[in-house]
Amino acid sequence: MKIVFEHLTKRFPNRNKKIHEDVIAVDDFDFTVPDGKLVGLLGPSGCGKSTALNLISGLLMPTSGKLYFGDDDVTKLPPEHRGVGLVFQSYALYPHLTVQKNIMFPLENLRGADRLTKAEMEERALAAAKLVQIEELMSRKPSELSGGQQQRVAIARALVKMPKVLLLDEPLSNLDARLRLQTREEIRRIQKQTKITTIFVTHDQEEAMSICDMIVVMKNGRIHQIGKPQEVYDTPSNLFVAKFLGTPPINVFHGTVKGGRLYLGDDAVLETKNVPDQDVYVGIRPEGFLPKEDGPMHCVHERTEVMGRDVSILASHPAALTDTIRAIIDAESRTATDCTTVNFALRPTKVHLFHKDTEERICF
Amino acid sequence: MEKKGFKAWLYLLPAFLFLGVFMIYPLIDVFIYSFEEGYNFASQTFLGVGTYNYSYVLHDPYFLQALKNTFILVVITVPLSTGLALLISVMLSSIKPLRELYQTVFFLPYVTNTLAVGLVFMILFKKTAYSEGMINLLLHLFGAPSVDFIDGPYWAKMFVLCFYTVWVVMPFKILILTSALASVNPVYYNAARVDGTSRFRIFYKITLPMISPMLFYLIITGFIGAFKAYNDAVALFGVNLNAAQMNTLVGYIYDMLYGNSGGYPSYASAAAILLFTVVLTITCINLLVSRKHVHY
Numbered sequence: 001m002k003i004v005f006e007h008l009t010k011r012f013p014n015r016n017k018k019i020h021e022d023v024i025a026v027d028d029f030d031f032t033v034p035d036g037k038l039v040g041l042l043g044p045s046g047c048g049k050s051t052a053l054n055l056i057s058g059l060l061m062p063t064s065g066k067l068y069f070g071d072d073d074v075t076k077l078p079p080e081h082r083g084v085g086l087v088f089q090s091y092a093l094y095p096h097l098t099v100q101k102n103i104m105f106p107l108e109n110l111r112g113a114d115r116l117t118k119a120e121m122e123e124r125a126l127a128a129a130k131l132v133q134i135e136e137l138m139s140r141k142p143s144e145l146s147g148g149q150q151q152r153v154a155i156a157r158a159l160v161k162m163p164k165v166l167l168l169d170e171p172l173s174n175l176d177a178r179l180r181l182q183t184r185e186e187i188r189r190i191q192k193q194t195k196i197t198t199i200f201v202t203h204d205q206e207e208a209m210s211i212c213d214m215i216v217v218m219k220n221g222r223i224h225q226i227g228k229p230q231e232v233y234d235t236p237s238n239l240f241v242a243k244f245l246g247t248p249p250i251n252v253f254h255g256t257v258k259g260g261r262l263y264l265g266d267d268a269v270l271e272t273k274n275v276p277d278q279d280v281y282v283g284i285r286p287e288g289f290l291p292k293e294d295g296p297m298h299c300v301h302e303r304t305e306v307m308g309r310d311v312s313i314l315a316s317h318p319a320a321l322t323d324t325i326r327a328i329i330d331a332e333s334r335t336a337t338d339c340t341t342v343n344f345a346l347r348p349t350k351v352h353l354f355h356k357d358t359e360e361r362i363c364f
Numbered sequence: 365m366e367k368k369g370f371k372a373w374l375y376l377l378p379a380f381l382f383l384g385v386f387m388i389y390p391l392i393d394v395f396i397y398s399f400e401e402g403y404n405f406a407s408q409t410f411l412g413v414g415t416y417n418y419s420y421v422l423h424d425p426y427f428l429q430a431l432k433n434t435f436i437l438v439v440i441t442v443p444l445s446t447g448l449a450l451l452i453s454v455m456l457s458s459i460k461p462l463r464e465l466y467q468t469v470f471f472l473p474y475v476t477n478t479l480a481v482g483l484v485f486m487i488l489f490k491k492t493a494y495s496e497g498m499i500n501l502l503l504h505l506f507g508a509p510s511v512d513f514i515d516g517p518y519w520a521k522m523f524v525l526c527f528y529t530v531w532v533v534m535p536f537k538i539l540i541l542t543s544a545l546a547s548v549n550p551v552y553y554n555a556a557r558v559d560g561t562s563r564f565r566i567f568y569k570i571t572l573p574m575i576s577p578m579l580f581y582l583i584i585t586g587f588i589g590a591f592k593a594y595n596d597a598v599a600l601f602g603v604n605l606n607a608a609q610m611n612t613l614v615g616y617i618y619d620m621l622y623g624n625s626g627g628y629p630s631y632a633s634a635a636a637i638l639l640f641t642v643v644l645t646i647t648c649i650n651l652l653v654s655r656k657h658v659h660y
Contacts, residue, residue, distance in 0.1 A: 057558050058558070059554050059557065059558065078557075079554075079557045079558045079560075080557055080558070080559075080560040080561065080562075081560070082558075083560075084558060085558075086554075086555070086558045088551055088554070088555060090549075090551055092549075092551040092552055092554070092555040094552060094555075094569075094570060094573075095574075095659070096573040096574070096576075096659035105556075105559060105561075105569075106559035106560065106561075108565075109559055109560045109561045109562070109565065110560075157559075161559065161560075
């Protein structure tokens with residue numbers, strides 16, 4: 001089931017009554033989520049991700065615009081008739097019901113022709129429980145489960161009614177680091193197995209990048225970029241997207257393009273043909289630095305962090321926006337760590353230029 | 365370790381002392397009185413020991429009347445007041461505008477002086493030489509004959525007593541239940557709505573279990589309170605409750621001690637022990653039932 005957003009907008013009246021301007025939580029969403037894909041809604045907290053999710057579930061009604069599931073207009077449909085599965089950030093498992101009763105709850109709501117017998121319900125609940133591997137916990141109460149187990153029960157409860165759309169609201173934020181890694185693989189597996197169109201809200205870009213077919217990067221209610229995770233990472237449409245994606249984050253510099261060359265301070269670091277002369281922001285991914293003795297970029301070496309798989313060089317450069325910049329290099333190509341200066345050459349594909357005013361990307 | 369234990373006991377001593385002197389000792393004393401026949405406060409003497417007091421009380425028509433009245437009162441007012449309070453609280457929490465106004469209005473009886481309340485009920489129900497009472501005027505509108513609610517037939521007086529009790533105990537229950545309802549995390553309602561749950565089922569399957577501890581508390585205290593009813597009856601029907609056929613168990617005990625027929629501490633003690641037994645039994649049944657239906 002594909003989901004089509006058509007200029008979907010949600011405004012809230014401002015909490016501060018003196019300000020009459022509305023808060024726009026979701027601003028003119030206009031895109032299509034293809035059938036059977038896992039899509040990540042990604043953005044810093046407070047950017048309207050959860051509002052967008054609640055608009056899809058029907059818990060909130062949009063101010064304007066339309067929403068379609070497949071060809072059906074569901075804009076005005078109340079949540080109980082939309083057939084979506086929603087996993088809440090806090091899981092919202094009913095504390096007085098056992099795991100089995102929790103999972104069966106949506107099935108017991110079915111009326112009329114869809115009504116199932118008790119045996120059928122139990123069978124479906126067990127199948128859903130097996131999918132998330134909690135079948136041996138069926139008789140427990142939610143308070144007797146760990147966070148990860150509760151998470152699985154919540155997913156099973158959302159899946160048991162075979163929803164057209166599965167919505168996950170920050171599903172991993174309450175789990176510890178190791179469990180988070182494991183659970184996100186699990187979500188990916190379940191999504192692949194069930195082929196349900198899934199929208200996944202997160203503020204953690206790594207989470208979104210690792211499992212999503214497509215990510216939607218938002219800020220202040222506006223969509224900044226939509227695309228495959230790698231595409232968005234490689235060709236960020238503006239400075240915000242570039243800064244938001246990637247850990248460690250991208251290094252940003254003040255730069256100048258002059259005569260087909262990019263200058264960082266006094267260093268002419270890169271050939272930039274076809275770019276008119278102007279001041280720019282320069283984003284360089286940590287993996288875009290190549291340590292080279294005669295490299296064009298001269299930095300003051302501060303510290304080297306050895307992290308097993310690779311090595312980070314922390315350095316400073318007068319044109320950088322931050323005090324230190326971080327370069328990640330292979331452990332093998334590591335140079336002497338005791339010198340006071342370090343020179344880099346740059347990989348052109350890891351360097352991005354942005355307009356000084358609009359912060360939009362400049363292609364070169 | 366031993367020293368610590370000693371200290372703990374020392375700290376507990378004031379409470380123990382007060383409980384012992386004002387609770388435990390009187391309880392034991394009442395229990396003893398109830399078996400001493402013809403006990404006299406003034407001379408501190410009694411005629412003999414036995415179960416005669418119980419047999420007298422149990423054969424006393426006034427006691428049986430009081431027992432019947434109390435039971436009717438309990439059986440009618442506890443479910444009715446709790447149910448109504450639940451209904452009103454649910455409605456209160458589902459409206460937005462004017463909610464605070466309504467909450468205040470519903471809470472007013474709780475802070476109103478009993479005498480003022482009595483006066484209001486007088487205006488509503490009392491039939492005097494000059495007026496018929498508001499309710500009778502309403503009855504006339506529908507062509508029904510007037511009824512004397514205060515000095516009239518038994519059922520009319522019982523109706524007034526139940527009405528009064530329900531009206532007096534409701535504000536507190538509404539207060540407790542509205543706060544219990546407000547403390548239910550709305551995320552459960554959202555989850556249920558997304559899963560296509562009907563409003564009735566949300567209430568029955570989610571709201572009720574979530575507020576069940578509070579509801580149970582109200583039912584238990586409601587039962588105990590109704591069994592101990594006395595002053596409401598006095599406020600409505602005056603001190604001679606036996607004559608009005610409106611006595612309650614506590615009223616009977618009071619009358620045996622101090623009333624016109626007073627001066628019988630032995631009978632009063634026996635009746636008190638019987639009341640205690642009844643309340644204890646009902647509370648135990650309540651607790652047993654609650655194990656299955658209350659979710660903490």
